[in-house]
Amino acid sequence: MIDENRVEAGALSAAGVPAERVLAEVRQLRGADRPTHGGRLFAYVYDPAVPGLDELAATAHRESAHVNGLDPTAFPSLLAMENALVGAAGRVLGAGPGTTAPDVVGSVTSGGTESLILAVKAARDAHPEITEPRILVPSSAHAAFAKAAHYLRVALDVVPVSPDTLRPDPAAMAAAIRPETVLVACSAPSYAHGVVDPVTQIAAAAAEAGVRCHVDACFGGWTLPYLRRLGEPVPAFDFAVPGVTSISVDLHKYAYAPKGVSVLLHRDATLRAPQYFAYADWPGYTMINPVIASTRSGGPIAAAYATVRHLGDDGYLRLAAVTRDAVAGLADAVRAVDGLRLMAEPESTVVCFTATEGGPDLFVLVDELTARGWHTQPQLSYAGLPASVHLTVTAAVAPRVAEFGPDLTDAVAAARSAGPVRLPAELTALVGALTPEALTPDLVVGLAAGLGLGGEPGSDAGPLPERMALVNTLLDAAPSALRERLLVEFVSLLQRPTWAPS
Numbered sequence: 001m002i003d004e005n006r007v008e009a010g011a012l013s014a015a016g017v018p019a020e021r022v023l024a025e026v027r028q029l030r031g032a033d034r035p036t037h038g039g040r041l042f043a044y045v046y047d048p049a050v051p052g053l054d055e056l057a058a059t060a061h062r063e064s065a066h067v068n069g070l071d072p073t074a075f076p077s078l079l080a081m082e083n084a085l086v087g088a089a090g091r092v093l094g095a096g097p098g099t100t101a102p103d104v105v106g107s108v109t110s111g112g113t114e115s116l117i118l119a120v121k122a123a124r125d126a127h128p129e130i131t132e133p134r135i136l137v138p139s140s141a142h143a144a145f146a147k148a149a150h151y152l153r154v155a156l157d158v159v160p161v162s163p164d165t166l167r168p169d170p171a172a173m174a175a176a177i178r179p180e181t182v183l184v185a186c187s188a189p190s191y192a193h194g195v196v197d198p199v200t201q202i203a204a205a206a207a208e209a210g211v212r213c214h215v216d217a218c219f220g221g222w223t224l225p226y227l228r229r230l231g232e233p234v235p236a237f238d239f240a241v242p243g244v245t246s247i248s249v250d251l252h253k254y255a256y257a258p259k260g261v262s263v264l265l266h267r268d269a270t271l272r273a274p275q276y277f278a279y280a281d282w283p284g285y286t287m288i289n290p291v292i293a294s295t296r297s298g299g300p301i302a303a304a305y306a307t308v309r310h311l312g313d314d315g316y317l318r319l320a321a322v323t324r325d326a327v328a329g330l331a332d333a334v335r336a337v338d339g340l341r342l343m344a345e346p347e348s349t350v351v352c353f354t355a356t357e358g359g360p361d362l363f364v365l366v367d368e369l370t371a372r373g374w375h376t377q378p379q380l381s382y383a384g385l386p387a388s389v390h391l392t393v394t395a396a397v398a399p400r401v402a403e404f405g406p407d408l409t410d411a412v413a414a415a416r417s418a419g420p421v422r423l424p425a426e427l428t429a430l431v432g433a434l435t436p437e438a439l440t441p442d443l444v445v446g447l448a449a450g451l452g453l454g455g456e457p458g459s460d461a462g463p464l465p466e467r468m469a470l471v472n473t474l475l476d477a478a479p480s481a482l483r484e485r486l487l488v489e490f491v492s493l494l495q496r497p498t499w500a501p502s
């Protein structure tokens with residue numbers, strides 16, 4: 001018989017592990033990760049390179065890690081910090097006393113996706129009379145809108161962006177508003193290309209139709225007002241724009257707070273009201289939640305509060321200036337390389353480039369940059385837009401800009417020498433004919449093995465190949481629906497339980 005009290009399963013040891021060994025294990029595991037500091041990772045993390053900021057945030061996180069945001073009457077410290085963060089975000093985004101949006105209210109969420117889901121929920125629930133609600137977004141809008149539509153059973157209408165401007169046509173957005181539309185959305189800036197949508201015209205069209213307009217400023221919205229103060233021609237996008245009813249902005253991006261803290265702002269409390277969930281029809285405590293989670297650790301909120309308080313307005317202005325100069329330097333590096341072109345002239349904190357005709361295979365180029373210590377984000381082709389390479393630029397990148405140009409030139413030469421990835425003819429034919437419904441477990445396992453994905457449990461093979469060009473080329477060749485299914489299946493293969501410590 002198995003002694004269930006002695007079973008080891010993954011992190012659950014039989015008798016406990018000394019703290020020093022546990023920390024050593026964590027550090028060893030972290031050794032396989034991309035570097036979160038140092039200015040060589042152009043996605044996922046945001047590093048201001050401010051000495052002591054990590055330690056301050058970690059200490060604040062530890063002080064409030066066990067505080068529960070479920071009940072603000074029990075933990076008023078968290079309520080005070082949330083309100084202070086909402087006030088700061090509102091002030092940055094054109095709201096508060098002395099503005100045209102003095103009554104702005106908001107909530108702190110776990111991230112941009114939760115903020116967008118709640119914006120859609122509030123818009124949907126404000127119109128219970130609409131039985132088949134719809135939301136309207138540009139094709140460049142963040143995928144979290146599609147996730148919100150999926151979770152909340154709201155139809156998603158998509159307007160394509162221009163291949164030249166990478167923005168939606170305001171007239172096309174206006175024409176796509178229907179009687180069932182409850183929310184129109186736009187980006188400031190868009191994640192993929194870093195451009196600001198024509199918010200003024202889109203918000204005006206939404207207001208004329210009596211529809212809410214949400215500005216997704218999660219990605220770089222915190223920095224845009226500071227860039228404007230530095231003299232950059234940032235288009236109007238915030239609460240100064242009539243018709244903008246809500247804005248989301250992530251503090252764990254360019255406010256440089258640890259993950260995961262976002263703020264969802266509404267122009268007034270009436271607009272926010274449908275966001276809440278309350279339930280009293282059971283014998284336990286009456287549940288009242290402004291966000292999706294019930295229990296929430298105070299750690300991330302305290303860390304964000306400490307970060308914003310410490311850096312201050314002057315600090316963010318300085319960081320925006322440093323980032324702007326880094327963006328300019330990286331863009332110049334791309335312009336200097338034959339075979340590459342910018343997807344758009346940078347107007348925020350993004351440099352995005354693609355290959356010209358006869359240029360290098362972008363997916364091979366990404367691998368070559370990785371081999372040189374630069375971790376970039378490949379973006380697949382979509383609806384007439386070419387595959388591209390995305391660089392999220394932070395203040396930490398500035399000291400590295402001079403190194404990037406020569407390495408980019410060298411990586412392009414190596415990619416040209418290696419030549420483009422060629423999928424086997426049978427694989428190309430399979431991708432062209434395969435439907436998501438036709439994917440079987442055996443077929444997925446075979447594809448994954450052929451691509452070097454998901455080493456067998458207990459083997460020395462890692463879950464991912466060192467070079468990803470073949471994987472990206474396969475995904476790029478597949479239609480969007482098949483891409484989605486393939487990635488779901490591939491990630492599912494990677495996410496397997498560990499039954500005993502290694």
